[in-house]
Amino acid sequence: MTIHKEGFKSIAIATLIFAFLNILSFFFISASAPIVSWIILVVTLGLLLFIISFFRIPNRQMTFGDSQVICPADGKVVVIEEITDEEYFNGKRLQVSIFMSPANVHVNRNPVSGEVVYSKYHKGKYLVAWHPKSSTENERHSVVIRQKNTEILVKQIAGALAKRIINYLKPGMQVKQNEELGFIKFGSRVDVLLPVGTQVNVQIGQMVKGGQTVLAVL
Incomplete structure (x- = not known):
């Protein structure tokens, strides 16, 4: 460690x-x-x-796979639902959200390899991380990684305690799966927006590990 x-x-x-x-x-x-x-x-x-x-x-055996989306954070799966994204895709996406308690590991990792095509910080509120509106109203930083013809959005969201989001990615960067994407201090959540119809490999309430648990299969 x-x-x-x-x-x-x-x-x-x-x-x-x-x-x-x-x-x-x-x-x-x-x-x-x-x-x-x-x-x-x-x-x-x-x-x-x-x-x-x-x-x-912690020292951890990472999971890799071109067709696999790996969990970007440790925590508990709290949302799996179809939503309409108005920030980047302007259309329907499949959202999977992971809640990180203060006891979880808080480093965030790239779920796939590819090119960073979007990276933007948004000021906002500090609603509790499980609040339905935290994805769109809280302080957050969104990045989109393009792998071949598929784009995946990863959103770091601040919570009631977390008031500092760190993100290392900039547009044009080539990133590798499981490398560090950023860090959120003191508890929050991470949303992953996938193409509708993607095979999700986790369930509501499941505890997952960043860099290790397979979130979905493209």
């Missing part, structure tokens, strides 16, 4: 806060109220370990 580069600053700040609070606790509380001092140590250590684990990148 490694730590994602996006976490270095957050972990450094959390470590400084942990050290500062426990130094104060040691000098001003431990003598008169040792139990309180121990509680502060345990709680702040737990929070520090949570921050570190949030930015983890």
